[in-house]
C-alpha cells in the first residue's frame with residue numbers, strides 16, 4: 032500500500048503507451064499546494080459545441096483536473112470565485128466594451144493570456160487562437176509554474192501545416208503510409224476513409240496543442256480516387272473530427288485526375304473542360320467542407336503527372352487550382368520538389384545536377400503565380416538528407432510566398448529506429464543567413480514573410496503518424512513533432528528549451544530523466560551524421576531500397592541524382608560555377624562566393640560543393656578519408672552511451688515506455704556499428720588508404736561465422752560486400768535445415784560480452800540460440816520487422832543487419848561457442864560474426 036501511495040505521488044503508477052503524448056495531464060508534484068492559485072470555474076465565451084472555444088473549456092477542465100486534481104465547473108456567465116475565462120477577443124469585448132483598450136494586437140491565430148491570483152483570461156484573435164491560449168496555459172502549469180504572468184503570443188507565420196503521406200490503400204511499394212514507421216494510416220483503409228476516426232480526432236488535438244492549423248491527410252503521390260463522391264464524404268468526416276481543434280483539412284491532388292477519374296481525354300491545365308472539371312471538384316469539396324484549407328500538389332516529379340506534360344509552366348499548373356479555390360478562400364501549396372529522375376546522366380554529363388532542378392524550373396515564375404499560391408520548398412535542394420545547404424530557391428521568390436518543408440518522419444535519418452532529435456538541425460537551417468541583396472536574410476525571416484513581405488508563408492512538416500500508440504513508432508521521436516510545431520510558431524525558441532518542455536510534459540519532472548533525455552537528444556543528430564554520411568556527402572542510405580541502412584555505392588550510377596561521384600582517388604560533387612554543375616551560383620553573391628571557394632566552404636558541406644581527393648586536408652588538419660574513419664568511430668561510440676544513459680532511468684519512468692525506448696536504443700547501438708563498418712569498409716576498399724589508427728578492417732575480437740565449423744549452414748557472399756564483416760555471412764543450406772556454427776574459444780577464462788551480428792529479413796522469423804559449452808546463453812527471434820517499424824527488407828544487407836549482445840557471460844579458454852539457427856519461411860537464419868568482447872569493449 033505504501034509503495035502504491037509513493038508511486039501515485041511521483042506519478043509513475045500507470046504504464047503508458049504513448050497515446051496521450053505530451054498531453055497526459057499527469058499530476059504535478061505537490062499539486063495540492065497550488066490549488067489556491069488555480070481557477071475554480073471555467074467561463075467559455077462564444078462556445079458552440081464542436082468548435083475550438085468549447086474544446087478549450089473542456090481541455091481546461093480535464094487539464095486542471097488531471098494536473099492538480101481540482102474539479103472545475105463550466106459556466107456561461109461569471110460565477111463566484113476564481114475563473115478561467117476563454118473566448119475570442121471580439122466576444123470578450125462585446126461583453127466588456129471598456130476592456131478593449133487594454134488588449135494587445137493579435138494576428139490570426141494569436142492569443143493573449145493574463146494570469147492573476149487564480150483568475151485566468153485567455154483570449155484568441157479567433158476561436159483557434161483561444162484554444163491555443165488554453166493549451167499554452169495548461170502547458171505552463173503542467174510544468175509546475177502557477178505564478179502570475181501576462182503573455183501576448185502571435186505565430187511567426189500563417190501557414191503551419193502538416194502533411195501526411197497516407198495512401199488510400201495498403202500494399203504497393205510504400206504500404207499504408209509512404210515513409211511512415213508508426214503503423215497503418217489513421218485516415219484510410221482499403222481505398223476508403225476509415226469509419227472510425229477516433230485517432231484522427233486525437234491527432235488533431237495533439238497538433239492544435241502545438242499550433243498546427245491544417246493537415247493534408249492523403250499522400251502527395253496522390254490517388255485520384257480521393258475525389259470520388261464517396262471519398263469526398265469521407266473527407267468531410269475527417270474535417271468534422273478536426274474542427275473542434277481548429278485544424279483544417281487539406282487535400283493532395285493528382286494532376287491527371289480529370290483523365291484518370293473524370294474520363295476526359297486530357298488534363299492540360301489550360302483546357303477549358305479541365306478547368307471546369309476542377310472547378311466542379313472544388314465546389315463539391317467546399318459544399319461538404321466549407322472551412323477546407325486548400326490543396327497540396329506534387330507535379331512533374333518522380334513520375335507524377337503535371338503541367339509540363341503539356342508544355343505548360345508550373346505556374347499554369349498551380350494557378351489552375353488556385354483559381355478554383357479563390358471563391359472559397361482556399362490556398363494551394365505547390366511543391367518545388369520537381370525533378371526528372373529518368374533523364375539525369377552521371378556518366379555523360381559532369382554538369383548534370385538534381386540539386387539545380389528547383390531553381391531551374393521556378394526561376395522566372397515568381398510574378399506569375401496567383402496570390403493564393405504558396406511554393407512549398409524542401410529545406411535542402413535534394414531530399415531531407417542529414418546535412419544539406421538551405422535551398423537557394425528561397426531567395427528567388429520575393430513576390431510569391433514560400434513554406435519550408437521539414438520532415439518529422441525520419442526517412443533518411445534512422446526511421447525512428449534511431450533516435451535523432453531534429454530541432455538542432457532545423458534551427459541551423461532556419462538561422463542560416465542567405466544574404467539576399469547583401470542584407471540579413473535568414474531562412475526564418477523569409478518563411479515568416481518578414482524579409483520580402485509576402486502574406487502567405489510558413490511551414491509544412493511531413494509527419495506520417497500511424498495507428499501505433501506511440502504515433503511515430505518511438506516515444507522519443509515525438510519530441511520532433513513537438514519541436515516542429517513550436518518552431519513553426521516561434522523559430523526563436525531553443526532546441527534545449529523545447530526539449531525541456533516536452534520532457535516535462537511527456538515524462539515528468541525528475542531531474543535525472545531530464546538530464547538523460549537532453550544528453551541523448553542533443554548528441555543524437557551529430558552522432559547520426561558522424562556514423563552515416565559526413566562532410567556533406569549526404570546520408571549514404573541505400574537510396575534504391577528502403578532509405579534506411581548503409582549502402583554508399585547505391586548513390587551513384589543511376590538517374591536519381593543523389594550522386595557522390597566517388598572513385599578510387601576522389602569524392603564529392605563539384606557544384607562550383609567555374610568547373611562544376613553551377614549550383615553554387617544559384618545563391619545570392621555572398622553565399623555563392625563562399626561555396627564557390629573550397630577555402631571558405633565549411634567542412635561539413637565540403638563534399639556537397641567540391642570534388643576532392645580523399646587526401647584533401649580539412650580545416651581540422653585531417654584528411655577527408657581519415658575524417659570519415661574517425662567520425663564513424665566517434666558517432667557509433669556515442670550511440671553506445673545512449674543505452675547506459677537510458678538504463679539510469681530504470682524505475683524512474685513507467686516500465687512500458689522505459690522498456691520500449693531501451694529496446695530501440697540497444698538496437699540503434701548495434702546498428703550504428705553496422706553503419707560504421709559498412710561505410711568505412713566501403714571507402715577503404717575504394718581508396719585503398721588505411722586508417723591511421725588501424726581500426727578499419729581489423730577486428731580482433733571477431734569470429735567470422737563463415738570461418739566457424741558449419742553444419743547445415745553455408746557461407747554466403749553478401750551484396751553489397753561492405754554489409755558483412757569479411758564480405759560473407761552464413762545461411763542455412765535449405766529453408767528447413769537447422770544450421771550450427773561452432774568454434775573453440777581461445778580467449779583467457781573470464782567474463783565477456785558476447786555480440787552476435789545477424790540479419791533479420793522480412794521474409795520470416797528465424798530463431799537463433801547461442802550456447803557456451805552447451806549451456807544456453809540466449810535465444811532470440813528474427814522479428815525486428817514487427818518491432819522496429821522501419822522499412823522492411825527481404826535482403827541480407829545493411830538494412831537488415833542487426834546485433835544481439837549478451838553481457839557478462841562466463842567463458843573458459845577452450846570453451847565451445849555454438850550458434851544454432853532455425854530458418855523460417857524464406858529467412859535462412861543468417862549470421863555475420865560473433866564478437867567475444869572483454870566486458871565493456873565495443874567492436
Ligand code: GCV
Nearest residue numbers: 196209210251252329368414
Ligand atoms: C512522397 C522522396 C521520398 C518519396 C516522397 C518524395 C516526395 O523521394 O523518398 O517517398 O514521395 O520524396 O517528397 O515527394
